[in-house]
Structures are given as C-alpha cells and as structure tokens.
Amino acid sequence: MLLGSVLSAQPPEGVKYKIKGKNLSLGISYDAAKLDSVLESIGFTRDLMDSLVKVNNCQYVSESGWEFIGTFDSVCVFNKPLNKLAGRNSSGIELFVVDNDKSNRFEYETRAFTNRTFFANSFESKHRQPVKGNTFTVWLPGHKNVRHVYLSGTFNNWSMQSNPLHLTDSGWVGTINLKPGVYAYKFIKDGDWMTDPLNKHIELDPSGYTNSVMAVPNHTFELSGYDAYKNVNLAGTFTEWDEVPMDKTPWGWKKDVYLKEGVYSYKFVGDGSWFLDPANSHTQTTHDGYVNSVLMKGEALMLKLDGHQDAGEVLVAGDFNNWAWGELKMQKQDWGWEFPYIFSEGNYQLGFRVDGRFRLSSYYPLIKGKNTNNLLTVHPNHTFLLKGYADSKQVTLTGSFINWSEPGIYMQRTADGWKLDMYMPKGKHLYKFIVNKRTWILDPEGLWEENEYGTGNSILWME
Structure with a gap:
C-alpha cells in the first residue's frame, strides 16, 4: 500500500512504511532526489508520479497496476503486491521491516493540531508532571522484554527512529522539548504502534486510527x-x-x-x-x-470604522463573537470609531452598526455572498496574485475556503495586476478568480485540477 500527498511543496524529510504479507504501506515524505530511489525500489516510477501530480487524479495511477484504495484528507492511497523489502536502497536509505503481525498498523497523521483553540491534558495520576515547562516526559511502564521503543508524533513528522526511549527499572522513559501547542503521538514498540496507556486523551485520525494527544500549556x-x-x-x-x-x-x-x-x-x-x-x-x-x-x-488589534462623527452609538460584531450585537461598543475618535480586540491568525467577517443601521468600513476588503461584510485577515501567510487585467473594473477571489461564495472577496488593484493577502490554513484549497463579476478564470501561475464541470479549479497547498 502506498500513501503519498500529491501536489505538495517541499515535504518534510522522512519515510514511513510497513510490510504486511506481500503488501507495502509507505508514507512518502522525502525530497525529490531521495524519493526517486525509494519509488524505484518498489516499482513506482518518477514518470508515474509526475503524471499523477500533473493530472491530480489518484485513479490515474490504477491504470499502471496499482489499486486505488481511496483518498484520505488529500492523501492518495494505493495498493500493489510487492516482494519483501529490506536493507538499503540505491541511495543508501536504510529500510527495515517490522514483524508481520495483524496488530501492526501503519499510522499516517493528517489532522492539523495547530488549529486547536483549547486543550487540557489528562494523564493517569501515577504519571506525575508529564509536562513541565516545555519538556514532555514520556513513560511506558513495564515492557522490559522489548528491545526498542521509540516516540513518534506530529512533533517529529511521525519519524520512526528520531526519538528513542531508554530502559529504566520502571520501564521506558524519554523526554522531548516542544513549543506550546497540541500534539498527537504514539509509541513504537519493536515495530508495533501503540497509544500511551497513561494518557486518557485518545482521538481518531481521519483514517480511523487512534492516537494519544497532549499539549504543552501556555x-x-x-x-x-x-x-x-x-x-x-x-x-x-x-x-x-x-x-x-x-x-x-x-x-x-x-x-x-x-x-x-x-x-x-x-x-x-x-x-x-x-x-x-x-x-x-x-x-x-x-x-x-x-x-x-x-x-x-494576545496582542490587541484595533478595529476601525471611518466617519460617522455624529453617531450616538457604534457597535462592531462578526463571526469572531458569533455576531453578538451589543457586546462590543466602539469608542469615538477624531477620525471615526475604534475598538481593541484580540485575534488569533485567521480570516474574519465583520460589520458595524451605526445607531442601529448596518455599515461597512473602508479599512477592510469586502466579501460578498448571501450577505456583504468586511473581511479582516490576521497574520496573513499567502498572497493571491493575478497579473494583468488592467482594464477590468474588479477582480474577486472565491474558493472552497469560503464555500464558493459569489462574487467572493474583492481584490486590490496594483501596478501590474491584482492582489489579496489571506491567512490560509494547512492543507489543500481550491480557488478561482472572477473578472468583472462574470468571467471565471484559473490562476495562470498556479497548479490546477479538473472539476465536475470540465472547467478546472486552481489548487493551493499550504504546508
């Protein structure tokens, strides 16, 4: 079985796999040079991978003898009988085979834990202070007849060998320093994957496998x-x-x-x-x-509405406070109105009420769908660019991240085209530009895939 995330940018280094019977489970996360050697070892050629990337159709691969199993959160899963694979391949990458046991399962984590708003650890009381400061101490009691135990998780790209534990009188122990955040992890005990028996917080990943979850508090x-x-x-x-x-x-x-x-x-x-x-x-x-x-x-960001100097009351609300009007009353300034509010990174829709009447601010771009609101972007990490179209009156952006709302988000005119700064979470996003409210176009500089209408969608991958 082959698992590979297609159309991604530079992926993290590492490879994960499991042989079960005559089948190979492989999670590809090598750079291009090393990936060539690994793929060649299992009969999955670079030409086939390139075709997959260009067409972005997982089922295309099945024509070459690989069985298409399904797509799980942008990861294509294939299966093909293979001979036993072990030792080193032509690039010197060390490969090893785990025991061929029914309990062995290949784990490939795809959930973006960094988007969690809140998390509280829940460990068994006998495991005292598993997290102290930025140090996470893991303890696997017993298992003294085991040869090797490793710690694998989202913090090391699910590496199978990066974080070995050492055997003590009470079991296996190890530490790892982490930044504040939420992480998924498991133990690898002589090739067998297992959750942490002292961690009460277990979650299913999109493929249906269980992972232990913990956080470094802040x-x-x-x-x-x-x-x-x-x-x-x-x-x-x-x-x-x-x-x-x-x-x-x-x-x-x-x-x-x-x-x-x-x-x-x-x-x-x-x-x-x-x-x-x-x-x-x-x-x-x-x-x-x-x-x-x-x-x-966090640090407060000042929400602004220009003008309306004669207003008696100005309110602001948005999806960040479930559009609860009346909670956030703005303060009057010489130029207009303002209100401090703390946001995490993301895109937020907002609007204003001036003496009971809905108004929009010139400080933020517009987003139009069923309703028209302002769009506030906090800590943008991607800029959508469309070169040319100087004679166009307007260009908007729409996509899967705003449920294909029409006409979408209004872009800003620049000297050589149009631009829009956005915060885009990790994963795959589909999008298109709309010129003058009528003409839908692909991003001429970006990747694209076919859609059910035969017109295609542009693709953005955020790592």
Missing part, C-alpha cells in the same frame, strides 16, 4: 481558596461551555491549558454553582443578560 487558570468545594470545573467559550475539571492545590485550584490567542468568556463551576473569577475584574454582559469573566490573550 496559560494557567487559578482560583485561590474555595476549599469547601469537592470539585471545581472550568467552562468557557473555548470549551463551548463544556466543563473541564480543575486540579486541587494546597492553596486552591488550578488548570494548565493550551489556549490560542483570542478573547474568551469563562466561569468557574464549584459543585454545580457557577461563579465569576474573583481575581479578574474584566467582565462582559451577553445580550441575554448573563455576566461572564473575560480573558484577553
């Missing part, structure tokens, strides 16, 4: 006192108001979590009773009249 919620409570939980917009148990301390309660930048409402829940954070004076009243504590994590 924020601590603290509550002093309240010793009379048997249990104290934390709940907020970051958990969709689901309750997360806090940890008892000698001085009260606390919870170390990973929390993405943004503005959040939250409360504590003591034995079923909801109450505000007594150490936080920042509160916000919802349109339903509920009062919540407010946490602002």
Whole structure:
C-alpha cells in the first residue's frame, strides 16, 4: 500500500512504511532526489508520479497496476503486491521491516493540531508532571522484554527512529522539548504502534486510527481558596461551555491549558454553582443578560470604522463573537470609531452598526455572498496574485475556503495586476478568480485540477 500527498511543496524529510504479507504501506515524505530511489525500489516510477501530480487524479495511477484504495484528507492511497523489502536502497536509505503481525498498523497523521483553540491534558495520576515547562516526559511502564521503543508524533513528522526511549527499572522513559501547542503521538514498540496507556486523551485520525494527544500549556487558570468545594470545573467559550475539571492545590485550584490567542468568556463551576473569577475584574454582559469573566490573550488589534462623527452609538460584531450585537461598543475618535480586540491568525467577517443601521468600513476588503461584510485577515501567510487585467473594473477571489461564495472577496488593484493577502490554513484549497463579476478564470501561475464541470479549479497547498 502506498500513501503519498500529491501536489505538495517541499515535504518534510522522512519515510514511513510497513510490510504486511506481500503488501507495502509507505508514507512518502522525502525530497525529490531521495524519493526517486525509494519509488524505484518498489516499482513506482518518477514518470508515474509526475503524471499523477500533473493530472491530480489518484485513479490515474490504477491504470499502471496499482489499486486505488481511496483518498484520505488529500492523501492518495494505493495498493500493489510487492516482494519483501529490506536493507538499503540505491541511495543508501536504510529500510527495515517490522514483524508481520495483524496488530501492526501503519499510522499516517493528517489532522492539523495547530488549529486547536483549547486543550487540557489528562494523564493517569501515577504519571506525575508529564509536562513541565516545555519538556514532555514520556513513560511506558513495564515492557522490559522489548528491545526498542521509540516516540513518534506530529512533533517529529511521525519519524520512526528520531526519538528513542531508554530502559529504566520502571520501564521506558524519554523526554522531548516542544513549543506550546497540541500534539498527537504514539509509541513504537519493536515495530508495533501503540497509544500511551497513561494518557486518557485518545482521538481518531481521519483514517480511523487512534492516537494519544497532549499539549504543552501556555496559560494557567487559578482560583485561590474555595476549599469547601469537592470539585471545581472550568467552562468557557473555548470549551463551548463544556466543563473541564480543575486540579486541587494546597492553596486552591488550578488548570494548565493550551489556549490560542483570542478573547474568551469563562466561569468557574464549584459543585454545580457557577461563579465569576474573583481575581479578574474584566467582565462582559451577553445580550441575554448573563455576566461572564473575560480573558484577553494576545496582542490587541484595533478595529476601525471611518466617519460617522455624529453617531450616538457604534457597535462592531462578526463571526469572531458569533455576531453578538451589543457586546462590543466602539469608542469615538477624531477620525471615526475604534475598538481593541484580540485575534488569533485567521480570516474574519465583520460589520458595524451605526445607531442601529448596518455599515461597512473602508479599512477592510469586502466579501460578498448571501450577505456583504468586511473581511479582516490576521497574520496573513499567502498572497493571491493575478497579473494583468488592467482594464477590468474588479477582480474577486472565491474558493472552497469560503464555500464558493459569489462574487467572493474583492481584490486590490496594483501596478501590474491584482492582489489579496489571506491567512490560509494547512492543507489543500481550491480557488478561482472572477473578472468583472462574470468571467471565471484559473490562476495562470498556479497548479490546477479538473472539476465536475470540465472547467478546472486552481489548487493551493499550504504546508
């Protein structure tokens, strides 16, 4: 079985595979030079790979003798009987065969854990302080008859040999330094993949396999006192108001979590009773009249609306606060109105109400679909460019990332064409340009694939 992410940019170095019977499971993530040698070893030629990339049709490969299994989150999966593969190939890349056991499974993680808003670790109590600072300590009790144990996960591109554990009197132990964030991982025990038995948080990946999930925290919620409570939980917009148990301390309660930048409402829940954070004076009243504590994590960005000097009240809302009008009242300035708000990276739709009437700001591009709103992009990581079309009155961008809304997002005219800065998450995105509201065109500088209408879609891969 062959797994390969097509049309990607420079992929991370590494190769993962498993032989089961006469079939090979291979996760390709080598650079082009090394990939040639690996593919040649298993009869998957570079010409075939190039054809796959150009056509971007996974089923094309089946014509060459490979059985097309399916596509899983932009990863094409193929199967073909192979002879036993081991030793070194022509490039000197070391390949090894794991035991041919039914319990062995090839794991290929595709979920983007970096997009998590919130995560709280949940380990067995006997595994004390698995995460301290930026250091993650793993412990696999027992298994003293095992020869090798490795730690593999999203933090090392699922490498099978980069992070070996060492055997102690109590089992296998290892450490790895990580930046704050959320990570998936597993142990590899003499070739067998297994989840962490001391980690309660297990998730399925898109292929249906289980992974252990942990986080390096970047924020601590603290509550002093309240010793009379048997249990104290934390709940907020970051958990969709689901309750997360806090940890008892000698001085009260606390919870170390990973929390993405943004503005959040939250409360504590003591034995079923909801109450505000007594150490936080920042509160916000919802349109339903509920009062919540407010946490602002990150650097504030100033939202702006020009003009309207005679207005009595100006409000701002968007998908970042579920369009809750009335919560964010803007402050008047000499030039217009402003309001500070903290965002994580992304694209946000927003609008303004001036004395009850909906208005848009000239500071942000427009996005049109069923409704017309402003579009705010925070920490853009990609620029869409279309050269030429100087005589066009307008050019817009639409794609899978905005559900193909028409006419889409209005691009900015430049000296040699049109441009739009956007934040694009990891993965595959389809898009097109629309010229003067009528003419849909492919990106002449980009990759493309065929669609059901025979007109094609441009493709953007973000690594």
